[in-house]
Amino acid sequence: MKVVKFGGTSLANGAQLEKVIRIMQADSSRQVMVVSAPGKRFSNDQKVTDLMLSFAKIVLAGAEDSHIIQTIVNRYLEIAHYFKIETTELKLTLNKKLIALKQQHYPNFDYLYAAFIGHGEYLNAMVITQILNHIGCHARFMSPKALGLQTTGSPLAATLDPRSYQQMAWLTLDPQEIIVVPGFFAYDDQGYMTTFKRGGSDITGAILSHGLKxxxxxxxxxxSSIFIASPKIVSHPMPINHLTYREMRELAYAGFSVLSDEAIVPVIQDSIPIQIKNTNAPDADGTLIVPQRTNDLSLLPITGIASDTRFAALYTHRYLLNSEIGFTLKLLNILYRHHISYEHMPTGIDDLSIIFDKQLSSPAQFAAMRADIARELHPDILEWYDDYAVIMVVGEGMANNPHIINDILTPLSQNNIKISMINQGASRISVMLGLPVNQAQLAVQTIYYHFFGQ
Incomplete structure (x- = not known):
């Protein structure tokens, strides 16, 4: 049995859904189908998730909502019409669901937003199930609640309660059926809909893979595959045929957008391979993400290069810092006091830098933190870099290459790219580089062209 997840672009309209159905029919072992909400049909189009968000804002404002409801309903009816389904009853059902959604009580605004945007997937799974049965496939809609998926945490960034996996263990599948599961959301212990973080449907697919084995x-x-570097930075980069879990985790941290790191953790626990495929070219090899390399897989020195500009850095210099007992503890207490987490803390004899993810704290928090550090720790130099980028150079083959640091840094130096931080993990399969945002793109290009040519 295989779990198969389809993203929003794969389900944007009837023609795309027809491709998806052919993919499901081509392999009888594809029995669990995780679906996103319909994505953009063309460049200036709106995703259904965005329409649902607009609907929520209109409801909160107390404004007229009939137009947005009709727009949302029409997106689903358009897909149903493609398969020649009589839509009178479906239209009534969709309208009732959306009207009930705005009439429901929610503990706070976050729960309301979670329910509204989560219904993009809910309604799509419901419609797709009807279409599958209409064309002769034996399909069954399966709500996350019926599967026993229960969440904890905030409504818009929920995490799965591990006890949910015990509920999934009891699920049995008819060998001839396809179960259609809406991605992105589940329910908390009070029965309210909650959504996962970004890439939520990917997370649902990974959760089901861990639960259903x-x-x-x-x-x-x-x-069609994951590429060695982003096509937005490097023109026509080479594809990656095989990738290990460790490599994927390292690359996802620095912005590889195909799968977020949260979306692969559940499958890592069971060593289940992940195949990245293209709905529009399903016969392409794609990228296979595996537990570990085997001898017949080529081990190039570098597997992938990723970069992300979401970081900030704090540099502190204080003479004899290394001999001052408790300096780092005092610094960390200040971070704790302001509810700020840090990503990395490279140190020297008299120097200490801290790398932060700017998405996790507000500018006001960072400003207050810096003021307390200056007042309480009295550093000789205290500098804040708000435009900081991190580049991850990753590859299982790096561990056995004694020249890898030199091979990465030499071409960067030749291009006058200033690296302010270098960190190689204990696994030796990755090198992290810190540098100004305005040099990040050139740095990625330089590393890529040095190892893989033009």
Whole structure:
């Protein structure tokens, strides 16, 4: 049995859904289908998730909402019409669901937003199930609640309660059926809908893979593979045929957007391979993410290069810092006091830098933190870099290459790219570089062209 997830671009309209159905029919072991909400049909279009968010804002404002409801309903009816389904009853059902959604009581605004945007997936799974049965496939809609998926944490960034996996263990599948599961959301212990973090449907697919133990988790998107570097930075980069869990985790941290790191953790626990495939080119090899390399897989020195500009850095210099007992403890207490987490803390004899994820704290928190550090720790130099980028150079083959640091840094130096931080993990399969945002793109290009040519 395989778990198969389809993203929003794969389900944007009837023609795309027809491709998805052919993919499901081509392999009888594809029995668990995780679906996103319909994505953009063309460049200036709106995703259904965005329409649902607009609907929520209109309801909160107390404004007229009939137009937005009709727009949302029409997106689903358009898909149903493609398969020649009589839509009178479906239209009534969709309208009732959306009207009930705005009439429900919610503990706070976050719960309201979670319910509204989560219904993009809910309604799509419901419609797709009807379409599958209409064309002769034996399909069953399966709500996350019926599967026993229960969440904890905040409504818009929920995490799965591990006890949910015990509930999934009891699920049995008819060998001839497809179960259609809406991605992105589940329910908390009070029965309220909550949503996962970004890439939420990917997370649902990974959760189901961990709970149902398939032979393969297939993730269909709009790209044929994961590339060594972002096509937005390097023109026509080479594809990655095989990738290990460790490599994927390292690359996802620095912005590899095909799968977030949260979306692969559940499958890592069971060593289930993940296949990245393209809905529009399903016969392409794609990228296979595996537990570990085997001898017949080529081990290039570098597997991937990723960069992200979401960081900030704090540099402190104080003479004899290394001999002052308790300096780091005092610094960390200040971070704790302001509810700020840090990503990395490279140190020297008299120097200490801290790398922060700017998405996790507000500018006001960072400003208050810096003021307390200056007042309480009295550093000789205290500098804040708000435009900081991190580049991850990753590859299982790096561990056995004694020249890898030199091979990475030499071409960067030749291009006058100033690296302010270098960190190689204990696993030796990654090198992290810190540098100004305005040099990050050139740095990625320089590393890529040095190892893989033009």
């Amino acid at each position: 398939p032979t393969l988790y297939e993730n269909f998107t709009d790209v």
